[in-house]
Amino acid sequence: MTVHRITRLRIVNAYLVAEDDGLTLIDTTLPRSAKPILKAAGRLGAPIRRIVLTHAHQDHIGSLDDLVAALPGVEVLISPRDARLLAKDLTLDPGEPGKLRGGYSGARTRPSRTVEAGERIGSLEVVAAPGHTPGQIALLDERDRTLYCADAYSTLGGVATTAKVNPRFPLPALATWHAPTALASARELRALAPTRLAPGHGRVVESPGAAMDAAIQRASASTPESASLPRR
Numbered sequence: 163m164t165v166h167r168i169t170r171l172r173i174v175n176a177y178l179v180a181e182d183d184g185l186t187l188i189d190t191t192l193p194r195s196a197k198p199i200l201k202a203a204g205r206l207g208a209p210i211r212r213i214v215l216t217h218a219h220q221d222h223i224g225s226l227d228d229l230v231a232a233l234p235g236v237e238v239l240i241s242p243r244d245a246r247l248l249a250k251d252l253t254l255d256p257g258e259p260g261k262l263r264g265g266y267s268g269a270r271t272r273p274s275r276t277v278e279a280g281e282r283i284g285s286l287e288v289v290a291a292p293g294h295t296p297g298q299i300a301l302l303d304e305r306d307r308t309l310y311c312a313d314a315y316s317t318l319g320g321v322a323t324t325a326k327v328n329p330r331f332p333l334p335a336l337a338t339w340h341a342p343t344a345l346a347s348a349r350e351l352r353a354l355a356p357t358r359l360a361p362g363h364g365r366v367v368e369s370p371g372a373a374m375d376a377a378i379q380r381a382s383a384s385t386p387e388s389a390s391l392p393r394r
């Protein structure tokens with residue numbers, strides 16, 4: 163499959179995934195990005211049928227409301243946990259440690275429905291990837307094992323988990339809610355043996371296995387394991 167990446171300000175990505183009935187948009191990047199996203203879909207000659215949000219940080223949901231206004235009938239999908247963050251409910255669940263980090267601007271749009279790990283969205287399998295946010299999801303294209311990993315990994319300034327700050331692009335790790343959970347998710351995603359890593363920030367990396375292993379190793383050295391949460 164061809165990966166269709168839309169990049170804003172050279173640091174934030176959205177993706178268009180081709181399906182038989184049209185396109186699935188993964189994330190919406192920053193505010194004022196609806197136009198370039200719609201243009202990219204136009205170039206592919208197919209309608210955007212659904213928008214999947216990997217998590218509710220503002221640099222991923224920024225153009226959601228504008229896109230929903232421009233795409234009547236479009237379906238909007240997000241995990242139940244991050245749906246609350248999308249609605250600007252920033253309370254933590256009982257047992258959730260630490261505090262939320264990063265920007266949660268919220269959106270007027272409410273999801274059409276929420277999605278759980280193991281569900282399919284067209285060719286994409288929903289994979290739990292909590293840690294960066296409590297309800298982050300990744301998406302695995304079962305046709306070729308392209309992994310849309312959200313902010314579980316960043317590739318800007320080198321492949322890195324968001325459990326540990328990468329000095330060359332610290333933002334995603336600084337916006338991460340719970341590092342031990344993020345590290346556990348990074349391991350789970352590695353175990354899926356993706357052929358291609360398509361992150362929220364940075365370029366798409368082919369055959370990412372060795373780079374993911376190295377990133378996990380770097381983060382393991384500085385992240386406490388014992389505090390890791392049970393996976394939802």
Ligand SMILES: [Zn+2]
Pocket residue numbers: 217219222264294313334337
């Ligand atoms: Zn994020």
